[in-house]
Amino acid sequence: xxxxxxxxxxxxxxxxxxxxxxxxxxxxxxxxxxxxxxxxxxxxxxxxxxxxxxxxxxxxxxxxxxxxxxxxxxxxxxxxxxxxxxxxxxxxxxxxxxxxxxxxxxxxxxxxxxxxxxxxxxxxxxxxxxxxxxxxxxxxxxxxxxxxxxxxxx
Amino acid sequence: xxxxxxxxxxxxxxxxxxxxxxxxxxxxxxxxxxxxxxxxxxxxxxxxxxxxxxxxxxxxxxxxxxxxxxxxxxxxxxxxxxxxxxxxxxxxxxxxxxxxxxxxxxxxxxxxxxxxxxxxxxxxxxxxxxxxxxxxxxxxxxxxxxxxxxxxxxxxxxxxxxxxxxxxxxxxxxxxxxxxxxxxxxxxxxxxxxxxxxxxxxxxxxxxxxxxxxxxxxxxxxxxxxxxxxxxxxxxxxxxxxxxxxxxxxxxxxxxxxxxxxxxxxxxxxxxxxxxxxxxxxxxxxxxxxxxxxxxxxxxxxxxxxxxxxxxxxxxxxxxxxxxx
Numbered sequence: 001x002x003x004x005x006x007x008x009x010x011x012x013x014x015x016x017x018x019x020x021x022x023x024x025x026x027x028x029x030x031x032x033x034x035x036x037x038x039x040x041x042x043x044x045x046x047x048x049x050x051x052x053x054x055x056x057x058x059x060x061x062x063x064x065x066x067x068x069x070x071x072x073x074x075x076x077x078x079x080x081x082x083x084x085x086x087x088x089x090x091x092x093x094x095x096x097x098x099x100x101x102x103x104x105x106x107x108x109x110x111x112x113x114x115x116x117x118x119x120x121x122x123x124x125x126x127x128x129x130x131x132x133x134x135x136x137x138x139x140x141x142x143x144x145x146x147x148x149x150x151x152x153x154x
Numbered sequence: 155x156x157x158x159x160x161x162x163x164x165x166x167x168x169x170x171x172x173x174x175x176x177x178x179x180x181x182x183x184x185x186x187x188x189x190x191x192x193x194x195x196x197x198x199x200x201x202x203x204x205x206x207x208x209x210x211x212x213x214x215x216x217x218x219x220x221x222x223x224x225x226x227x228x229x230x231x232x233x234x235x236x237x238x239x240x241x242x243x244x245x246x247x248x249x250x251x252x253x254x255x256x257x258x259x260x261x262x263x264x265x266x267x268x269x270x271x272x273x274x275x276x277x278x279x280x281x282x283x284x285x286x287x288x289x290x291x292x293x294x295x296x297x298x299x300x301x302x303x304x305x306x307x308x309x310x311x312x313x314x315x316x317x318x319x320x321x322x323x324x325x326x327x328x329x330x331x332x333x334x335x336x337x338x339x340x341x342x343x344x345x346x347x348x349x350x351x352x353x354x355x356x357x358x359x360x361x362x363x364x365x366x367x368x369x370x371x372x373x374x375x376x377x378x379x380x381x382x383x384x385x386x387x388x389x390x391x392x393x394x395x396x397x398x399x400x401x402x403x404x405x406x407x408x409x410x411x412x413x414x415x416x417x418x419x420x421x422x423x424x425x426x427x428x429x430x431x432x433x434x435x436x437x438x439x440x441x442x443x444x445x446x447x448x449x450x451x452x453x454x455x456x457x458x459x460x461x462x463x464x465x466x467x468x469x470x471x472x473x474x475x476x477x478x479x
Binding site for chain 1: 189190191194195197198264265266267268269270271272288289290291292294296297298299300301304308311312315316318319320324
């Protein structure tokens with residue numbers, strides 16, 4: 001059995017899917033919300049980290065009543081439409097950097113993200129696009145990234 | 155007494171020992187481990203170590219007891235050190251009762267979100283700081299997203315991670331002192347020691363710890379517990395600060411008692427610590443600190459002189475600017 005996929009059903013649990021290489025059978029392990037929360041609280045990514053951890057990621061993504069004016073304007077601080085650099089690039093995720101742009105629809109959708117985490121979320125999507133070598137971020141790319149990176153709770 | 159045996163006559167104890175030896179820990183797993191949890195934790199430690207490598211000295215202000223004025227001591231010491239030319243950062247580790255944002259004049263200075271970290275707010279005398287004051291809405295308690303029940307299971311871990319991020323994810327730059335204001339509770343002191351001790355091969359420790367007390371038997375007893383915690387943790391440099399040590403009448407220098415309990419000197423003797431400073435109660439110090447304008451070393455008041463002397467003491471202590479010359 002080897003790890004195959006992870007899913008977040010939305011009730012605070014994590015589903016980890018394992019597949020047998022010989023017979024292709026699958027087995028799912030479902031964690032309860034408290035265990036999930038405990039592991040998530042460590043600031044680690046179940047199934048492996050796909051993009052580098054962002055500054056204050058745990059704190060910012062977990063605060064329930066954040067200040068909207070805590071951070072300076074994200075457009076000024078996140079480098080416009082250009083792909084941002086990684087915090088600490090993991091050696092196994094080295095790739096050729098490309099210019100990543102945002103479609104107007106994706107930019108509109110990003111505008112709906114609370115300002116408190118917008119800069120961080122933008123960088124996560126941009127890093128995802130860099131890793132997948134996607135030049136234009138569209139709402140469809142954002143949907144894929146949300147599923148693959150487990151951003152549903154963010 | 156004979157050793158218990160199984161049906162086959164083999165000693166049970168020996169069998170169980172043999173089985174225990176075959177159980178591997180997570181860190182022993184070989185082959186492909188998709189989550190790479192150990193590596194992820196290792197990266198977190200590396201980030202913390204990298205950030206702390208730019209810090210000249212870690213100064214911890216703690217007590218164990220609440221209401222003794224730790225944050226006011228932190229704010230005034232930070233400003234006094236900065237006024238003497240030091241580059242100072244301050245971390246408000248009191249996530250649930252933050253006050254440094256206000257005391258250091260950090261509020262209203264937005265944080266900058268950069269790929270290499272969060273640029274901290276800059277307050278009075280150029281002191282850089284981070285506090286939950288800056289991150290959560292005014293007038294609401296700190297609340298974390300998560301299951302609404304049994305929060306005790308994960309809340310402590312979440313707050314330990316938040317504190318780690320406050321240190322590792324903030325672009326402090328090269329600074330002379332990072333002052334950490336530890337909340338009440340001896341457990342909080344232990345949590346911080348755990349946090350920093352795992353980041354490097356040399357088991358990092360705070361360079362100096364200032365334990366704050368007031369002239370009270372109860373406060374002294376709690377501070378004694380904190381001192382034990384620190385000494386057991388191997389912290390080599392601990393100084394006692396006697397806050398609210400007394401008051402002076404206008405125009406007079408004599409320090410009159412404010413409390414009837416043992417003096418800071420007596421507590422220091424009882425606990426076995428060196429008394430570094432006695433800070434008299436001064437309403438001006440209190441009101442100025444509360445409105446984000448700490449006195450620090452400014453002026454010629456008694457408290458300004460006390461904080462000047464304390465800053466000088468820190469400078470000559472382990473990791474201090476003068477000690478390094």
